[in-house]
Amino acid sequence: MSRTAAVPVGAARQGSLRELNLALVLGRIADADRPPSRADLAARTGLTRATVSAVVEDLLLGRLVAEVEPAPRAGAGRPARGLVLAGDGPAGLGLEVNVDYLAVCVVDLAGRVRHHTVERADLRPVPPAEALGRLAALAAAARADAADQGLTPAGAALAVPGLVDDAGLVRLAPNLGWRDVPVPALLARHPALTEHVDGVPPLVVDNEANLAALGELHAGPSGAASFLHISGEVGIGAGIVLDGRLFRGVRGWSGEIGHVPVRPDGRPCRCGGRGCLERYAGQEAVLAAAGLAGADLPADTAAYRLAELARAGDAATLAALHDAGTALGVAVAGVVNLLDLDTVVLGGGYAPLEPWLRPPVLAEISHRVLTAAWSPVTVRPATLGTQAAAVGAAGSVVRRILARPGGWLAHRS
Amino acid sequence: MSRTAAVPVGAARQGSLRELNLALVLGRIADADRPPSRADLAARTGLTRATVSAVVEDLLLGRLVAEVEPAPRAGAGRPARGLVLAGDGPAGLGLEVNVDYLAVCVVDLAGRVRHHTVERADLRPVPPAEALGRLAALAAAARADAADQGLTPAGAALAVPGLVDDAGLVRLAPNLGWRDVPVPALLARHPALTEHVDGVPPLVVDNEANLAALGELHAGPSGAASFLHISGEVGIGAGIVLDGRLFRGVRGWSGEIGHVPVRPDGRPCRCGGRGCLERYAGQEAVLAAAGLAGADLPADTAAYRLAELARAGDAATLAALHDAGTALGVAVAGVVNLLDLDTVVLGGGYAPLEPWLRPPVLAEISHRVLTAAWSPVTVRPATLGTQAAAVGAAGSVVRRILARPGGWLAHRS
């Protein structure tokens, strides 16, 4: 988990200045919609052209950026040399363990997915050590593929559908049946996940919903940098992104929206409370209400089955989705009132169901959110599919390098 | 509203280095439990003693810190000269308009309240311009008093029980009867609130609950730097403090916990929704349930009256408080599940009622919060009294100077 602020609150030594400016320039290159020239960067950052040149020199040497052919420009003057994020520099390795699949992917600095593997398997009966072993094998293959493409894997992040510790201990992953699983220790034997690069931890473990939100952050339309991302799976998790940064809570356990009460005296929940959202908008509840209780569908196809039925006009399914959307809307309205967010993303299993969920969610928001009159809340489906968490995990590694390029550069000198 | 991050994401020029270290050293002086020496600061910040000396020199010249007699120390060696925040430097002016009082206070760099005035008056029938005029008169007196004590008022913050714009426009303050009141424009004629100091805006307007949370942040026990502060007044507002920083939401309208649904099909609320927390734990609801519906008590004495009755064992009051606490607990459980906070502070009118509210709130939390088993949630009363918002407002000005001393120093050179 990223405990580091954008700027460490330590001593500002001389080198900090360069480190700050490396991150600044690199960030502008990443954000730009077309390859900027050094002069563009100088104008946009406020640095002098001389400084930008020196900084870019470092970035080029460290293979973080590359020069491209200048975009033909009207008017006189020496043609600019465009700068882009390197396609052959460091890359992030993203891993995911979920109820019925393992996934691994590699994302480069520019956010492109350069490798992607999914292995379907019911992992509930598999012991954690074995599941992680299989994952490590996939990771080794992914590293090799990345290396073939000229990329240097610089760190990995693992998404787990459960509560994760600072140290990577999985305290509880109910749907997977895991409890107190020391993931880093179990993966320590696998070299694919322990190679260390300065400035980037070899492996971080985090909640699936958190990483899916991060995936959405840099896959989704840029601009909306504050949103609530809801992953509707067997359980319901949420990732909260504020100003382009994931909010993790005091211990990293934020986002348990599935247990927000929506009917305080309602159905009992396995968490011990009553009337939790999960009991009204979780997969089991929706399937039961739609009359598919015994179907025992794999978790990630259930949503598509529901969407099919809804498209066909099945009354029970439509009613079930309406009720789930209303429950979701009640919880979301509370969140929006509390946090003042302007965008809600329906992700995971909710994404294909968005056409039927959005109207009741919006209805609840518009009734219940005090400030909805001044500025409306957008509800939209996630742009990434089921692999949002793995891609988000890989992206989190990449983001870390972009945010603090100093470590990577020091490592390569 | 503080839009600026701790470190602006602009170009890191040469001067930025000094600015960063000024803030770093000043922060350590502020946090220390006893006056640190330059050598202590060097050890704690990682800077060299030479740099610390130079930085401290600047701070002394700018009247931000002062030297004090060394604390007698065992062992040999030249005695250290202790450094403390100056008691005669800049100060923050805190203002509050509420339903039945106006308040003004002055807080110095060390957080001490150096001036404090409250003017009781029912402000609902008073036009905003007149209310603000009276406030400005109090502010002028406070400035004069501060100047007599050697302080330089360096900026002001105003707390309002309502939704405030980035520009200081009060969009809606329902209990005060304000709507679209352009506070800065109305106060522009009053010199006490428009004198400008570099790096500190002359007047910021913010929500009362937000500023009360900030007040609690630096009055409360240090260490708990992430908490939810709930101001139970006529309405119910919350301030969310994360890692020592107030979280304001996308538009600065976070904290509307009063309209979080706790009984989705319950009592209609004036916000247009149903079953909002305010209808179950707001002052009116509690007074009605306790049988004091018509009493028409001033808002800030209602809580004390209820506490009296509860202490005397009045059955209706005890039941009313239990029910309010349960509703509050439902809402708070949702918030804690979502944000993973470990501390909840009962402030405003809830503070004196804490003995009766805490048990039901804790009961709901322990039932409903998934992670409560691993790490308990603390529920405690606010340490600041009814003046939390005014003190917090003044404190926010001071914090801004401490966080970016560069502006103040430039202004004084």
Added chain:
DNA sequence: GTCAAATAATTCAACCACTGAACAAATAGT
């Protein structure tokens, strides 16, 4: 009473990184 040990704070040359201005490079238009 004097001297050694210890700790605090300052001084100073060296160095790092940014600035501003001058200059070299490369193109379009006339």
Added chain:
DNA sequence: ACTATTTGTTCAGTGGTTGAATTATTTGAC
């Protein structure tokens, strides 16, 4: 070919940190 224009680099100047040496001020031992 020549000028205008824009890009990118070079270089002396400067602000700020570093590290080591120096000065300052105390305690404790002989």
